[in-house]
Amino acid sequence: MFIYLNDYNMLQDELNNIRHSAAHMLAAAVLELYPGTKLGIGPVIENGFYYDFEFPEGADISEDSLKKIEKKMKHFIKQNHTFEGQKVSAKKAMEMEKDEPFKQELIKDLEAKGEEITFYQSGPFMDLCQGGHVKSTKEIPINGLKLQKLAGAYWRGDEKRPMLTRIYGLLFSTKEELDNHLKMLEEAKKRDHRKLGKELDLFTFSDLVGPGLPLWTPKGTLLRNILDDFVWELRKERGYEKVSIPHITKKELYETSGHWQKFSDQLYKINTREGHEFAMKPMNCPHHTQIYNHLSRSYKDLPQRYAETTTCYRDEQTGELHGLSRVRAFAQDDAHVFCRQSQVKEEFLKIWDIIDIFYKAVGFDELDVRLSLHDPENFDAYLGTPELWQRAEDAIRSIAKEKGVKFTEEIGEAAFYGPKVDFITKDSIGREWQVATIQLDINLPDRFDLTCVNETGEKERIVMVHAAIMGSLERFLSIFIEHHAGAFPVWVSPVQVQFVPVSEKHVGGALEMLKEFREAGIRVDIDSADETVGNKVRKAVGQKVPYILVVGDKELSGEELMIRVRGQEDQEKMSKEDFMARVKQETDERSV
Numbered sequence: 001m002f003i004y005l006n007d008y009n010m011l012q013d014e015l016n017n018i019r020h021s022a023a024h025m026l027a028a029a030v031l032e033l034y035p036g037t038k039l040g041i042g043p044v045i046e047n048g049f050y051y052d053f054e055f056p057e058g059a060d061i062s063e064d065s066l067k068k069i070e071k072k073m074k075h076f077i078k079q080n081h082t083f084e085g086q087k088v089s090a091k092k093a094m095e096m097e098k099d100e101p102f103k104q105e106l107i108k109d110l111e112a113k114g115e116e117i118t119f120y121q122s123g124p125f126m127d128l129c130q131g132g133h134v135k136s137t138k139e140i141p142i143n144g145l146k147l148q149k150l151a152g153a154y155w156r157g158d159e160k161r162p163m164l165t166r167i168y169g170l171l172f173s174t175k176e177e178l179d180n181h182l183k184m185l186e187e188a189k190k191r192d193h194r195k196l197g198k199e200l201d202l203f204t205f206s207d208l209v210g211p212g213l214p215l216w217t218p219k220g221t222l223l224r225n226i227l228d229d230f231v232w233e234l235r236k237e238r239g240y241e242k243v244s245i246p247h248i249t250k251k252e253l254y255e256t257s258g259h260w261q262k263f264s265d266q267l268y269k270i271n272t273r274e275g276h277e278f279a280m281k282p283m284n285c286p287h288h289t290q291i292y293n294h295l296s297r298s299y300k301d302l303p304q305r306y307a308e309t310t311t312c313y314r315d316e317q318t319g320e321l322h323g324l325s326r327v328r329a330f331a332q333d334d335a336h337v338f339c340r341q342s343q344v345k346e347e348f349l350k351i352w353d354i355i356d357i358f359y360k361a362v363g364f365d366e367l368d369v370r371l372s373l374h375d376p377e378n379f380d381a382y383l384g385t386p387e388l389w390q391r392a393e394d395a396i397r398s399i400a401k402e403k404g405v406k407f408t409e410e411i412g413e414a415a416f417y418g419p420k421v422d423f424i425t426k427d428s429i430g431r432e433w434q435v436a437t438i439q440l441d442i443n444l445p446d447r448f449d450l451t452c453v454n455e456t457g458e459k460e461r462i463v464m465v466h467a468a469i470m471g472s473l474e475r476f477l478s479i480f481i482e483h484h485a486g487a488f489p490v491w492v493s494p495v496q497v498q499f500v501p502v503s504e505k506h507v508g509g510a511l512e513m514l515k516e517f518r519e520a521g522i523r524v525d526i527d528s529a530d531e532t533v534g535n536k537v538r539k540a541v542g543q544k545v546p547y548i549l550v551v552g553d554k555e556l557s558g559e560e561l562m563i564r565v566r567g568q569e570d571q572e573k574m575s576k577e578d579f580m581a582r583v584k585q586e587t588d589e590r591s592v
């Protein structure tokens with residue numbers, strides 16, 4: 001079962017044109033209301049658009065100003081302005097934008113890249129723009145439009161450049177879609193992983209360490225390790241072995257892999273005292289090839305399956321950082337399979353199984369499958385030859401067909417070294433996320449001359465499969481935390497049972513009981529603060545602990561326990577043994 005994305009893409013293109021055209025009208029409204037404002041850029045984003053402005057000094061812009069701007073914007077939209085394009089020379093363009101320093105910078109860039117320079121006039125407003133508009137602003141659905149918020153944004157995401165004011169707009173085809181989206185945003189705010197990370201004490205950031213560099217607390221580390229151990233358990237059953245590599249490398253490794261050229265902006269580079277150039281690793285594949293290659297391999301040794309959860313480093317721009325979803329240091333649960341072409345299918349399907357099992361156990365029931373292919377019209381962005389790509393893409397397509405699932409294909413989403421199978425899931429408030437990925441690599445084996453000796457004694461080129469399950473643990477956890485709103489399944493919860501002694505005199509007895517739980521492998525914590533029971537229970541509820549056990553005279557005298565179960569009104573009565581067995585079972589079965 002295979003669906004062409006063409007129809008969908010057409011609709012998406014249309015919507016993108018509508019959204020981007022609205023950005024023009026936003027700029028027109030701002031210029032009308034705040035003459036002298038300098039313009040940045042106004043691209044389409046998911047669910048809408050934004051425009052960056054440098055407001056003149058003294059302009060008092062706040063969330064309240066948005067209503068006024070929105071009104072003016074809608075006024076322009078209703079005037080049914082058309083979009084008329086014209087191509088101009090760089091010289092002419094510089095003249096036209098003589099009061100717009102940011103636009104001038106863009107013109108210079110376009111000129112340097114040898115690209116066309118075009119302007120679009122719509123009603124009162126002309127803008128430097130590469131196009132993608134509606135014919136007339138009457139196509140913009142006014143009822144689905146809302147200016148959403150203001151934010152500071154560095155020009156070009158660079159903290160050394162001026163801070164501009166970004167105005168975000170939402171734009172949907174209908175008012176109903178807009179309202180649904182606003183409701184979803186309300187819900188998203190409540191479960192924002194940055195907020196929950198603090199409340200549940202999972203991770204933190206330090207000004208001294210720097211932005212984009214998360215620090216994991218004991219509780220957060222436990223959460224990571226529980227998930228990572230599970231991935232490892234699934235891999236181990238399928239013949240993977242752990243390897244371990246340093247976090248830096250000589251430049252030459254990345255020159256060979258192609259990362260030095262393709263990834264240069266994002267590499268942290270280091271100069272050694274002996275004058276060598278090193279880099280922090282942005283990924284692990286090149287290092288792993290050297291483990292494969294340190295021995296001559298017979299076909300009988302294959303597949304070699306290496307797994308390692310290890311930190312990677314990427315020089316993201318400060319303005320682009322966001323909580324755990326976009327960071328400068330992140331751990332990957334990475335794995336690479338080195339195998340023969342004839343083994344690719346089996347290895348792919350094994351990884352696919354791990355992905356199915358893992359995502360079900362962490363509460364994501366449905367995974368959409370997307371084949372991410374290269375864009376033949378932009379072949380410079382990739383390594384290798386068209387023939388190699390064709391063969392690799394045919395291979396993953398036939399594997400997906402064999403798996404018997406629905407899948408889509410998307411041009412231009414491949415990695416620069418090979419096509420991918422990407423897995424996309426929906427969270428509990430309807431947002432889509434790309435999570436796991438399996439990648440077939442036809443290029444690194446060439447670049448590193450990876451071979452095995454085959455049955456006839458000849459050297460045979462092998463292939464590599466990249467197989468991250470969570471991918472970046474940081475990014476995965478941001479999705480996981482928000483999906484569950486911090487109320488994790490019992491088997492993943494860092495604290496499964498919170499003990500709450502009624503008073504000082506019950507602490508000793510509670511500790512004894514806690515020891516029993518701990519010895520049975522149950523993760524427990526105790527709140528022995530000198531506070532009221534009500535207070536301590538409220539705290540534990542706020543921590544979203546699955547089970548709360550108040551320990552008083554009755555509980556210590558061997559009577560049945562009263563358990564507060566997360567999300568339940570009534571307490572449950574059961575014996576200590578039954579309760580422990582229940583928590584154990586939920587943990588062992590990894591039930592959601």
Ligand SMILES: [Zn+2]
Nearest residue numbers: 120129130131
């Ligand atoms: Zn435009």
Ligand SMILES: [Zn+2]
Nearest residue numbers: 283284285466
């Ligand atoms: Zn890799």
